[in-house]
Amino acid sequence: ICGLHGAAKTCVDAGRAVVIKWISALIPEYGIPPDSSDEELRELLSDGTVLCRILNTPIPGVLEGSGAGYTSSEQRSDNVKKFLSVVADMGLPGFSVKDLEEGSMSSVVDCLLVLRDNLNPGVVDDNSQDVSKIPSRKKWRVPETDGSLVAAAPQGKTPSGENRGNGVPYPKSQQKTPAFNGKKLREIFQLKRGSYADLPAAKISEMMHSNSLDNASTQSLLTVINGILDESIERKKGEIPHRVVYLLRKVVQEIERRLCIQAEHIRNQNTIIKTREEKYLSKIKALQVLVNGTNEENQMTVNLLQVVKEEKSQIEERQKLSEQNVVRLIKEKENAENMIASLKEEMEVMEKLHKQQLDQFEIKTKQMEEKLATKVKEFELHVLRSNMKIEEVETTYQQKSQLWNKKENIFHNYMNSQQLYVKGLNISSRSIKSDMYAFQMKWRDEMSNLGSNLKCLVDAADNYHKVLAENQKLFNEVQELRGNIRVYCRVRPFLPGQDKQSTTIDYIGESGELLISNPLKQGKDGQRMFKFNKVFSSFASQADVFSDTQPLIRSVLDGFNVCIFAYGQTGSGKTYTMSGPSTSKKDWGVNYRALNDLFDISLNRRNIFSYEVGVQMVEIYNEQANRAVGATALNERSSRSHSILTVHVRGVDVKTGSISRGCLHLVDLAGSERVERSEATGDRLKEAQHINKSLSALGDVIFALAQKNAHVPYRNSKLTQVLQSSLGGQAKTLMFVQINPDVESYSETISTLKFAERVSGVELGAARSNKDGKDIKELLEQIACIK
Numbered sequence: 001i002c003g004l005h006g007a008a009k010t011c012v013d014a015g016r017a018v019v020i021k022w023i024s025a026l027i028p029e030y031g032i033p034p035d036s037s038d039e040e041l042r043e044l045l046s047d048g049t050v051l052c053r054i055l056n057t058p059i060p061g062v063l064e065g066s067g068a069g070y071t072s073s074e075q076r077s078d079n080v081k082k083f084l085s086v087v088a089d090m091g092l093p094g095f096s097v098k099d100l101e102e103g104s105m106s107s108v109v110d111c112l113l114v115l116r117d118n119l120n121p122g123v124v125d126d127n128s129q130d131v132s133k134i135p136s137r138k139k140w141r142v143p144e145t146d147g148s149l150v151a152a153a154p155q156g157k158t159p160s161g162e163n164r165g166n167g168v169p170y171p172k173s174q175q176k177t178p179a180f181n182g183k184k185l186r187e188i189f190q191l192k193r194g195s196y197a198d199l200p201a202a203k204i205s206e207m208m209h210s211n212s213l214d215n216a217s218t219q220s221l222l223t224v225i226n227g228i229l230d231e232s233i234e235r236k237k238g239e240i241p242h243r244v245v246y247l248l249r250k251v252v253q254e255i256e257r258r259l260c261i262q263a264e265h266i267r268n269q270n271t272i273i274k275t276r277e278e279k280y281l282s283k284i285k286a287l288q289v290l291v292n293g294t295n296e297e298n299q300m301t302v303n304l305l306q307v308v309k310e311e312k313s314q315i316e317e318r319q320k321l322s323e324q325n326v327v328r329l330i331k332e333k334e335n336a337e338n339m340i341a342s343l344k345e346e347m348e349v350m351e352k353l354h355k356q357q358l359d360q361f362e363i364k365t366k367q368m369e370e371k372l373a374t375k376v377k378e379f380e381l382h383v384l385r386s387n388m389k390i391e392e393v394e395t396t397y398q399q400k401s402q403l404w405n406k407k408e409n410i411f412h413n414y415m416n417s418q419q420l421y422v423k424g425l426n427i428s429s430r431s432i433k434s435d436m437y438a439f440q441m442k443w444r445d446e447m448s449n450l451g452s453n454l455k456c457l458v459d460a461a462d463n464y465h466k467v468l469a470e471n472q473k474l475f476n477e478v479q480e481l482r483g484n485i486r487v488y489c490r491v492r493p494f495l496p497g498q499d500k501q502s503t504t505i506d507y508i509g510e511s512g513e514l515l516i517s518n519p520l521k522q523g524k525d526g527q528r529m530f531k532f533n534k535v536f537s538s539f540a541s542q543a544d545v546f547s548d549t550q551p552l553i554r555s556v557l558d559g560f561n562v563c564i565f566a567y568g569q570t571g572s573g574k575t576y577t578m579s580g581p582s583t584s585k586k587d588w589g590v591n592y593r594a595l596n597d598l599f600d601i602s603l604n605r606r607n608i609f610s611y612e613v614g615v616q617m618v619e620i621y622n623e624q625a626n627r628a629v630g631a632t633a634l635n636e637r638s639s640r641s642h643s644i645l646t647v648h649v650r651g652v653d654v655k656t657g658s659i660s661r662g663c664l665h666l667v668d669l670a671g672s673e674r675v676e677r678s679e680a681t682g683d684r685l686k687e688a689q690h691i692n693k694s695l696s697a698l699g700d701v702i703f704a705l706a707q708k709n710a711h712v713p714y715r716n717s718k719l720t721q722v723l724q725s726s727l728g729g730q731a732k733t734l735m736f737v738q739i740n741p742d743v744e745s746y747s748e749t750i751s752t753l754k755f756a757e758r759v760s761g762v763e764l765g766a767a768r769s770n771k772d773g774k775d776i777k778e779l780l781e782q783i784a785c786i787k
């Protein structure tokens with residue numbers, strides 16, 4: 001069929017080429033390309049103009065009013081319709097208007113070929129040769145039938161029914177006229193070979209217009225094709241007229257259509273078969289599942305059988321075991337019977353024994369009963385005695401209760417008398433209270449009187465203190481005016497390890513009184529009272545000591561010369577007062593505090609005065625300038641030299657330019673000592689001698705000053721030489737008298753205090769400031785130079 005279809009296609013292509021060649025010859029001005037395709041041909045013919053020209057050229061006037069220039073769709077279809085009506089009038093096969101718009105152009109080409117043959121009979125062009133050159137093919141081997149078209153449909157239900165033998169339904173339009181066309185078709189299908197080419201065009205056209213092909217059986221159609229093809233092969237030139245080709249084409253198309261329908265039908269059948277196959281497959285799967293299930297059940301049954309078998313074997317084993325057990329039990333039974341026999345024998349023996357024991361028990365029981373009887377008798381006796389005792393106790397209880405009753409009566413009587421007594425007391429307490437109240441009132445009055453009297457006394461005491469303070473102030477002022485050397489006495493605290501009970505300090509007064517007592521002497525002989533400007537107890541702190549010294553030091557900035565020196569026996573605290581331990585600020589002595597104070601004040605006054613502060617340090621050791629410290633029996637770190645720290649202050653008044661010069665001597669004297677007590681020898685002895693000599697020189701100077709002698713021996717020692725300006729030059733001088741409270745130092749304490757007493761009597765004259773005056777130091781230096 002495919003080969004047939006290819007041959008038909010070749011025929012169509014050849015036919016189109018012939019038609020194009022024919023039209024080009026008829027209307028050469030269109031310049032139609034000879035190898036135009038179906039679509040190009042459709043485009044050429046679609047408006048109907050060319051078709052009309054095809055008819056008008058050989059038969060002028062056959063289509064009046066038609067031609068080129070009409071382009072509307074209506075006109076186009078008019079042209080085509082006119083062409084088709086002329087072709088139909090000529091009895092030639094036409095085509096539908098739709099064939100020009102879409103689909104295959106084969107019907108159009110066939111129509112034009114038939115028209116060409118009719119308009120130019122006998123014209124055979126080159127291409128007709130092509131048509132006849134359709135390759136030779138096999139004859140269709142189909143079973144012979146009666147060849148009748150009507151009879152060709154027995155395989156279908158009926159000719160007027162829905163189905164044909166090939167399963168293709170008849171078109172309704174064609175169902176009307178099977179009998180009408182049957183005769184004509186039979187003529188065609190029963191043609192003998194060689195007669196197809198002679199069939200008139202009108203007959204073929206008529207056949208084409210009818211639905212005869214639809215009603216023909218496929219076998220008949222194949223017979224026609226075979227006939228035409230055989231005829232074309234048998235012909236000498238192989239020519240087949242175009243109308244026969246057209247017929248062949250039509251037949252092939254019909255077969256093709258049927259094949260398409262058949263293929264569609266087969267496809268439908270395929271899908272039905274596929275769905276059925278799927279159904280069957282699913283059923284097979286279900287069956288497989290069932291089979292598997294059955295297999296599982298079988299397996300389970302086999303397993304059960306296995307279990308049953310195992311159980312059976314177990315039961316058999318158990319049976320064997322039980323048989324063995326039976327044998328064993330029989331043996332055991334025999335053994336047991338033997339044992340029972342032996343036990344019976346034993347039982348008999350035991351019974352005999354038991355009887356013997358029972359007899360013994362009976363004897364024992366009798367003995368026990370006898371014993372119990374005797375014990376019961378004893379208990380009865382005991383109970384009797386107890387009852388007697390209870391009676392005795394009851395009688396004593398009754399006697400005691402009578403006694404208690406008597407006592408209770410006595411107690412009640414006593415309580416009544418006591419209550420009466422309390423009542424009496426209450427009455428007397430009330431009277432006492434009233435008396436007390438009266439006394440209180442009286443006492444209050446007296447107290448208020450006493451308060452007013454006391455107030456008077458307190459006022460008087462206040463006045464007394466004020467007067468005293470004023471007196472002290474006046475005394476100090478007088479002393480200042482006189483220029484007395486101020487003397488502050490300071491008592492050193494006991495050192496660790498010293499006996500605090502044996503002290504020589506008896507009393508320290510607020511106004512500088514100091515009572516020294518000798519514990520070895522009783523009464524007034526053993527006591528001595530001293531009076532200084534101030535006495536600091538052993539509890540006084542470094543700050544307390546400095547607070548009373550501070551005004552004196554500050555006067556240096558105002559141009560006064562000030563000398564502060566510490567005097568006292570060795571180890572009495574001179575260095576502690578003057579320098580103090582430098583480790584903590586709280587323990588600083590006068591030196592550190594004085595310098596600190598001077599710098600602070602000079603800083604505060606910097607807008608008023610411009611100060612220059614110079615510091616000089618001199619130490620006199622064995623009448624040389626050297627510092628020496630050594631251990632003595634009385635002081636671990638005894639100063640063996642006199643230490644003199646001198647501060648020179650030069651102040652310039654910023655406004656006036658006036659100059660003031662002040663000088664502060666801070667002197668830590670070497671300690672006086674009794675050589676025999678300090679056990680000094682060698683260098684120490686030499687030092688002690690020098691120290692004592694210089695101190696006695698100081699004493700001589702002070703003694704001379706106190707007596708207002710004309711000659712004051714300043715030059716007897718280096719110490720008095722250095723201190724000359726402070727001791728005799730209207731300077732402010734302060735001496736710290738340091739004393740040791742220890743009883744053993746009593747005589748040194750007394751002699752030190754006596755020396756201090758004499759010093760306090762020294763009048764230096766009122767101190768004078770070195771303002772704008774000649775610098776005393778300068779003058780002294782000049783005097784020294786002149787001398």
Ligand SMILES: Nc1ncnc2c1ncn2[C@@H]1O[C@H](COP(=O)(O)OP(=O)(O)OP(=O)(O)O)[C@@H](O)[C@H]1O
Binds near residue numbers: 573577638669670
């Ligand atoms: N007010 C005080 N508080 C506590 N310790 C003190 C006080 N005064 C003195 N001491 C202690 O007593 C000891 C002797 O004191 P210090 O060396 O000052 O005596 P000194 O009179 O300078 O002796 P010397 O004349 O031999 O140099 C030192 O250990 C010192 O620390």
